[in-house]
Amino acid sequence: xxxxxxxxxxxxxxPETPDERRRYHEAALRRDSEAILDxxxxxxxxxxxxxxREALAGPVARTLAGHAERTGCDxxxxxxxxxxxxxxxLAGSVALxxxxxxxxxxxxxx
Numbered sequence: 001x002x003x004x005x006x007x008x009x010x011x012x013x014x015p016e017t018p019d020e021r022r023r024y025h026e027a028a029l030r031r032d033s034e035a036i037l038d039x040x041x042x043x044x045x046x047x048x049x050x051x052x053r054e055a056l057a058g059p060v061a062r063t064l065a066g067h068a069e070r071t072g073c074d075x076x077x078x079x080x081x082x083x084x085x086x087x088x089x090l091a092g093s094v095a096l097x098x099x100x101x102x103x104x105x106x107x108x109x110x
Contacts, residue, residue, distance in 0.1 A: 030055065061097030068104055075105040 015021040033055040044051050056063050068076050080095050099106050 026057075029057070060094050061101045064098055065102035065104070068102065073104060075107060076102055077107045077109065080108045080110050 015024045037053055037055060041053055056067055076098060078095055095108050
């Protein structure tokens with residue numbers, strides 16, 4: 001005696017126009033950004049460090065550097081993901097681009 005199982009999969013609705021696709025992808029990026037911020041906020045809350053939670057949109061390096069300067073930050077601290085200097089140069093990493101774009105001191109941590 002076998003039981004019959006039926007699996008149905010409904011694919012997500014694919015937006016048809018370029019404008020709908022852009023809004024669909026922007027909404028997905030916002031959801032992903034909020035999930036990342038939720039995890040980071042959970043780690044920072046108990047540390048006693050003051051922080052402001054913000055999700056920004058735009059070219060990453062210029063957006064980070066510009067936001068830090070406009071909001072009066074003293075410096076930018078960011079991770080490097082352990083790349084070597086030559087890999088940074090060849091890959092054009094975000095960290096390197098922030099170093100180039102910012103007028104503020106930038107500290108890279110591994």
